[in-house]
Amino acid sequence: MNWYVVYTKPKWEKKVADKLKQAGIECYCPLITQIKQWTDRKKKIEIPLFSSYVFVQLADSERNSVFQVAGVVRYLFWLGKPAIVKNEEIEAIKTSLKAPNISDVSVSTIQVGDRIKLESGAFSNQNAIVQEISNNYYILVLETLGCVLKIKYK
Template sequence: MNWYVLYTKPKWEKKVAERLTQIGVECYCPLITQIKQWSDRKKKVEVPLFNSYVFVQLSEIDRNSVFNIPGVVRYLFWLGKPAVVRDEEINIIKSSLKATNVSDISVSSIQVGDRIKLDSGAFTNQDAIVQEVSKTHYILVLESLGCVLKIKYK
């Protein structure tokens, strides 16, 4: 059986994981503890590591059974097929979250306006500003070289 990635409504990850467990579906919603501050207090809360994602382990035949759960939107797709996560990757996430020497974990994506440092290719160690992010490419501005770099991916 494969691990698939379910896309959920925002802030529904824990509810979806709980309901999937109730109907007997093997699922995993990695949670991290964060300190949230309100105007009158601070509180430790568990929040999902990946916003709007829950991992489910199902056979190909049973994949549609998850759509009976409120909050499930769709499967995450990669290259036109449902995204499959290897067991080793799930185990790495689990073991990383259990590690006692980790103090802060966050997951973010590249956004327009972000400043990044390129870590591979011909422009290694160059600072760049993200100008555009699309499904097929990134456009980066390399100010120090006075040029614009377009990176295509498949």
């Protein structure tokens, strides 16, 4: 069985995960603990690591069963097909969130204008500026080398 990513209504991640479990569907909503401060108090709260996403594990033939749950909007798609997450990636998320030395975790996406450092490949350790993002490629400007790099992904 594959892990799929379900897109939920905003702020419904924990509710959807609870209802999916009640319906007998294996799901995972990674949570992190943050301290929120109001004017009169501080409180530890659990918030989802990924906004509006819940992972579900089910057979391909049972994929439509998640739409019985209120708050489920759609599946996340990648290149025209439902995005599949490897079991090892789910386990890596679970393991890293259990680590005792994690104090603050945040997830963000790459956007046009962001400065990034390439970590692998022929241009590893080079700084780049994201110039364009498309459905299947990035265009990066490598200032130190004076060139433009187009990276295709599948």
